[in-house]
Amino acid sequence: MYLMDTTKQNTNRWMVVLGTVFIQLSAGSFYAWAIFNNGFMLKTGGVVKMVNGAKKIVGGLPAASVSFTFTLGMLCLSLATLAGIPLAKKYGIKIVNTIAAIIYGLSILGLTMIGKGSSIWTLWLFGGVLLGAMNGVLYLTSLTNAIKWFPEKKGLISGICVACYGLGSFVFKYIDMWVAGGNGVINASNIGRVLLWWGILALVLAVVGSLLLKDAPEVVTAPSAAETKSENVNFSTSEMLHTPQAYMIFFCLMTACMFMGLLGAAVTNMAAAWTQSPKDVSIWAGSSAAAFFVAVVAIANTIGRFVMGWLSDITGRKPVFFITFIIQLLTLLALLMTKPGDMSMGMIYTVVMAMAFCFGGNITVFPTFVSDYFGLRDTSRNYSVIYQGFGIGAILVGFLMASGNPLNPGKVTLANGAVLTQNFPLLNKVLLVMVIISLVIFAVIKKPVKKA
Known part of the structure; x- marks a missing residue:
């Protein structure tokens, strides 16, 4: 209470x-x-x-x-x-x-x-x-x-x-x-x-x-009996940073936010690369169809924020993360297992809308997840520290997608011969590994117990 x-x-x-x-x-x-x-x-x-x-x-x-x-x-x-x-x-x-x-x-x-x-x-x-x-x-x-x-x-x-x-x-x-x-x-x-x-x-x-x-x-x-047993113990930022849970949550947030980097920076180019022939990639990425694609992604992102925030109050935070990260795992496998140029428009819409929905849900639930684990008293300051995973994730996406040099990215030739400056295969493989690690973290993580 x-x-x-x-x-x-x-x-x-x-x-x-x-x-x-x-x-x-x-x-x-x-x-x-x-x-x-x-x-x-x-x-x-x-x-x-x-x-x-x-x-x-x-x-x-x-x-x-x-x-x-x-x-x-x-x-x-x-x-x-x-x-x-x-x-x-x-x-x-x-x-x-x-x-x-x-x-x-x-x-x-x-x-x-x-x-x-x-x-x-x-x-x-x-x-x-x-x-x-x-x-x-x-x-x-x-x-x-x-x-x-x-x-x-x-x-x-x-x-x-x-x-x-x-x-x-x-x-x-x-x-x-x-x-x-x-x-x-x-x-x-x-x-x-x-x-x-x-x-x-x-x-x-x-x-x-x-x-x-x-x-x-x-x-x-x-001062109920249940809550005096550390269910709602408040951790200061210093105390939080002395727990392994803080770094586990940081890694999971960074992974979740890397999907934002992918969706926000080059989602139309990725969609074009996986659905169009090599000569049509550049044309489609700048078309009105691509603009509509971005709008649909924004809607999926928004719906995910509201739905998963509401669901987390009913099921708890961890079940929501299991849902979203497993869906993200499946979307990455779909991209890695499909040859560029061979994916249908229906499938790419499904993949990217699922990514956007899950990112919206994740970024909504993480603040409450942090307050659940480290208390409400210092939740603003605590989450601001954990939130640095957002910026690090965005920068990591920028470097991975640019093959290490965002100001002068190297050219990447896809399996169907399309030439891009965004290294989607590398980014998707790294994200796949990080999502798997995050799922393991959610399986083992438990609320920290404050030392007396």
């Missing part, structure tokens, strides 16, 4: 959730980054030319460097949570989120300055470091605060909030395409307008959401 600090019991907890939802929608818009890659290349001087029968952008900032902005943002996102949690505890959730929201919106508006002659470092500063860092502060501080308001419904609240984080990319993707006009393709002439509206909408949503937040009360446990 949970008890709350009576000084804050009169607060409407659902208004806090509403504010968190606004923030999550705004922060989640960052995951629509992929639709801007070509626009930035064109805006910085690139031109479209026919190369070996396929349209490609020649000149401007290199494609690998532009797409690496998102990877850099993921790293800064996870690192920023280490500072965001203590700052929110010291100055209050409302103040910290409001400041982060303003910087977040201004960072997007700063991207409108990118043009011909701009350095890649300018793009990395605004689009990677600042945008990613503020995203991390907004996402995790508001999420963990909302969870602490509902200790009896942790999975449900986590599911609602993180589902909106996933929904942000879906909603803003179509807003951005609508602002772009025409067929929704972002180019040199319309990218400034799209960035302007993205920045304004994201800023307003995040600031309004921040103003609705209130610091969660301290949660203590009733």
Whole structure:
């Protein structure tokens, strides 16, 4: 049984959730980054030319460097949570989120300055470091605060909030395409307008959401016999890091987040490689069919966040992880056992939607899993440390997919002769091993017992 600090019991907890939802929608818009890659290349001087029968952008900032902005943002996102949690505890959730929201919106508006002659470092500063860092502060501080308001419904609240984080990319993707006009393709002439509206909408949503937040009360446990036997013992971050469970959970989270790296960075290229002939891979990856494919992935991701968060309150966290990681294991086997170019569209939709659904479920359940194992008292700070697996997983995907060099990836020839710069076979094999190890961890891990 949970008890709350009576000084804050009169607060409407659902208004806090509403504010968190606004923030999550705004922060989640960052995951629509992929639709801007070509626009930035064109805006910085690139031109479209026919190369070996396929349209490609020649000149401007290199494609690998532009797409690496998102990877850099993921790293800064996870690192920023280490500072965001203590700052929110010291100055209050409302103040910290409001400041982060303003910087977040201004960072997007700063991207409108990118043009011909701009350095890649300018793009990395605004689009990677600042945008990613503020995203991390907004996402995790508001999420963990909302969870602490509902200790009896942790999975449900986590599911609602993180589902909106996933929904942000879906909603803003179509807003951005609508602002772009025409067929929704972002180019040199319309990218400034799209960035302007993205920045304004994201800023307003995040600031309004921040103003609705209130610091969660301290949660203590009733002195029942069951709970005094370490079921809800609170571990400090230092105490947590002295347990093997912390590193086991870290590894499993890193594995789960690597699927995000795969889905967010190059999912259309992977789908094209496994379903199209070698000469059609580049054409399909930039088609309207590929854009719809991305939208379906976003929906599956969002549904997974809500459904698995709700299910975890009923079945417990570990059964949910067994379900999601076994499904991910099967999707990887399907990719590794099917020759590139031979997979049907129905099958690739099934594989990628399953990956997205499971990633959404995993990233929703991990915060509550950490609080189950190490207590609610320091759950924000504890999860911010475990959450570093998110950034490390994203960087690892970037290096694996680029064969070790994200700024100048080597060419990879697939079994059907298609030539790519993304090393999907290597990434899928490494992920397969990591998923198997994670399943073993979930089979043996037990709640830590705090030493007297």
